[in-house]
Amino acid sequence: MPEGKGTDGSRTRDRDRDPGLQPERTRLAWRRTTLACAVAASLAGRQTLHSGIDPAPLVILALVVLAWLAFLALAHHRIRAMHAPRPPALSPRAAAAAVACTVVLAALGAATLR
């Protein structure tokens, strides 16, 4: 942020704020995606519970919860980055981790199909 901090903080903020609200829209997109992930994860959890209580379904349920928590942490991290007036681009590693959470959910689901 080269011109981020002026003597008059509020005025600088106003000038730096994007009138198209790009950071806000991106933040909300992360929120929506977290919500979608929660829906997919709860359906996955329901799936494991319906296959009876064995050690294996419980392990899968734990992994589902873990995948969801990982996505939540990623989204939280990125949402915090959106507080900057000009947020840096998403890192490929974070994008790969978000994709990995989705693929892991799908794989865990495939493992518990009846």
Next chain:
Amino acid sequence: MTDSSGPSEPSRHTEPHGGGHFSAVSDIRLWFTPERLREEGDTPDYRFSLANERTFLAWLRTAMALVGGGFAVDQFLPETGRPLRLTLALMLLAAGALCALRAISHWVRCERAMRRGEDLPVSRFPIVLGLAVGVVALLMVIVAAFGWGG
């Protein structure tokens, strides 16, 4: 950014349409090495990057909806015969995983094209996915209407 060539591939951002095709392996390596992505071309306007990120997230949501749909087929169509139900569920789960992988691959390619000032990549994936979802939906209507496999 300076004109720095990557260690293994030449920097091509000087010619606008020079770097059309890269192997999928090099794409996948880019997912895990942000430094290499930043080495190419110039940093685009942050708004373009954010728009690209939102497109990526929209595809990721589509992927999660497909995965959720796979679970839903397995859980909410109990009268359907097992082979049919498993086939539908696995199709949806596989489509979801594929959609997520394609989301990041497209995101990386768009990000790189923007850094190099090239045209954004075109893709046949949306129409393929659309047709696949249409076929699955038709199958489900038939299953629900006629109770096949029950």
